[in-house]
Amino acid sequence: MAVNVLFSARPALWPVYEPLLSTYLGELGIDFDLRTEFPPEEVDYVVYAPNGGLSDFTPYTRLKAVLSLWAGVESIAGNMTLTVPLARMVDHGLTQGMTEWVVGHVLRYHLGMDAHIHGLKGEWRQDVPPLASERSVAILGLGALGQASALALSALGFQVTGWSRSPRHVSGITCLHGSEGLTQVLTAAEILVLLLPSTPATENTLRAETLALLPRGARIINPGRGPLIDDAALLAALDSGQVGHATLDVFRTEPLPSDDPYWTHPNVTVTPHIASETRPVTAAQVICENIRRGEQGEPFLHLVDREQGY
The missing domain is CATH 3.40.50.720 (NAD(P)-binding Rossmann-like Domain)
Structure with missing residues (x-):
């Protein structure tokens, strides 16, 4: 049959x-x-x-x-x-696409590319970035996509820490879990990547309290799911300088409405859910x-x- x-x-x-x-x-x-x-x-x-x-x-x-x-x-x-x-x-196609997108945006922040791409013309800027080994990157979510991104960034020399709700082991990556682990990860994360699934337990993982734990000026990259972030709290953190910049690929409402404040915020980059397909x-x-x-x-x-x- x-x-x-x-x-x-x-x-x-x-x-x-x-x-x-x-x-x-x-x-x-x-x-x-x-x-x-x-x-x-x-x-x-x-x-x-x-x-x-x-x-x-x-x-x-x-x-x-x-x-x-x-x-x-x-x-x-x-x-x-x-x-x-x-x-x-x-x-593996989806995983490779996500890994490339995450690595690209981490490198953009790490190397300070925006200052040279959008900086004042005629300004001779000699801002030398640190080496990757001197930069702390955290990845929230250690499923297939999170693990692949963590390993790729580690291979470039970044200090990579991963966090998941339950214990995980990824060879060569410091893996933490639970509420205490999340606090430890966030307090050191100069660049934070969100690759958690969207569940009731992960909604608003980034909210006022957790955003306050980040080093001042930290960068956030979210190719995971829109509900992982409390949008009002993130906008407030961006306005205060607690968060230096956010690159957001996913949102609670998609397509992102034309009047959404993310579109016009000077410290937000919007990409239209293209991190991976x-x-x-x-x-x-x-x-x-x-x-x-x-x-x-x-x-x-x-x-x-x-x-x-x-």
Whole structure:
């Protein structure tokens, strides 16, 4: 019997993913039927994106797993109609893209590039930056993206400290956890990168109290999730100079409204949620490998802990 795979994402993605998924499933020797519509009771796997329109999984009585095309699963992790395994997207293309974006913006701050790019013309500035080994960078969130970014920055010589809510071990990286660990990380972070998932426990991780722990003038980079930051508290910290600059790629409301104060604040750089994107070629490989695993009775990759929310 063929494995029935439902593709539930934006219609514009179907012509991109259909040939890739078909090719990889065929190479894995899987007898499959891949469509954008099935009778729900005949579906074995759902290739899923939250904007695909599917929200009620109750009729999908044969369903074995939901395989997300997105790294973030906050919009589905709490769905009470979903009782089968849920896998989030972790693929090397997305990871590489995020690592490049994070390293680029850390180097921008570290080297003081803005002073030369936007400085006064005719001003001979000889501000020599410290070496990377003299610069403290902290990463909040040590999942696949946080670990990859931490290792890349460490390879450049930066003093990198990572923090997560629960204990983690990353070879060569100082890893802290819990509330005491967060305090320790923030008090030393000249450059702070946020790569935490969005859950009730991580909302407003950066708020007035925690922003006050940073060294004065610290830089913040957020390619993680918008709700990690209390926006009013960050704006106040920017106005007071407690935070020197913030580069923000994600927001509570997207696209960011045209009248949002982040657009015009002199010490904020807005990027339009481009830090990293799911790459269809590599994402399709991950999806197909999980289908193979499901059919062979092997553990799925990148399963979401529904209680933790990621």
